[in-house]
Structure formats: structure tokens, C-alpha cells
Amino acid sequence: MSPGLARLVEVLALLPPGRLMTYGELARQAALGSPRMSARLLGQLPDRERLPWWRIVNAQRRISEHGAQDEQHQRLAEEGLLPDTRGRYPISAFWP
DNA sequence: TTTTTGACTTCTG
């Protein structure tokens, strides 16, 4: 496991239910160097069941294309997070 | 070794 992934896991583990974070913010908090690193590393997470990868959305507050979008949608819905008619998640879910 | 490729972001128009 790379040190970057280790740091990402630490940050991700502290993200509570009902709270969202963007790839960019995650990259900054875990000192990954670029938002793309968040995306890259999320693709090879160890504990897919425990770590809330589904609470990461893009800067437009939408779910990015990747292959598990449906699952992401569903998991967020289970936490009470629903997107508006344009697929955007509420700004309130991003506050500390 | 160089180029391409992404679960991306930010700035401009």
C-alpha cells in the first residue's frame, strides 16, 4: 500500500455519514498533489465495504463516471442524500 | 524513454 493511499484512507475514514467531499478536497487533505490522485487511489481501496468511497463527488457536486455509479447513488440515498433534478447534491452536505 | 490515459479542478468566454 502506497503512502498516498494510506493517507487517503485516514482522511476518508474520518468522513462521517451524510457528509460529502470532493476529489479536490480529499486530495488536499491527504496531500496527494492532484485531484486525479484521489480518483486513481479510490480505484484500489482495500476495504471497499468500510471506507466511504461513495461520499466522494466531483467539483460539480455530481457523481463521476466510473462503473459503480449506481451503487454510489444507492449508498448515498441510504444515508439520506438525494441529488436534485440535475443530479447535483446539496451544498449543505459539504459543510464541516 | 516518450506518449497516452484517466472516479479531476480551475479559469475563461
Place this chain on the structure above:
DNA sequence: CCAGAAGCCAAAA
């Protein structure tokens, strides 16, 4: 609000 361009960086080709 949408589209394009530039910036980003590790991995794969």
C-alpha cells in the same frame, strides 16, 4: 449554465 484549455501526476502502453 456549458464548453474548451491548461494544469495536474502516477500508471500503463
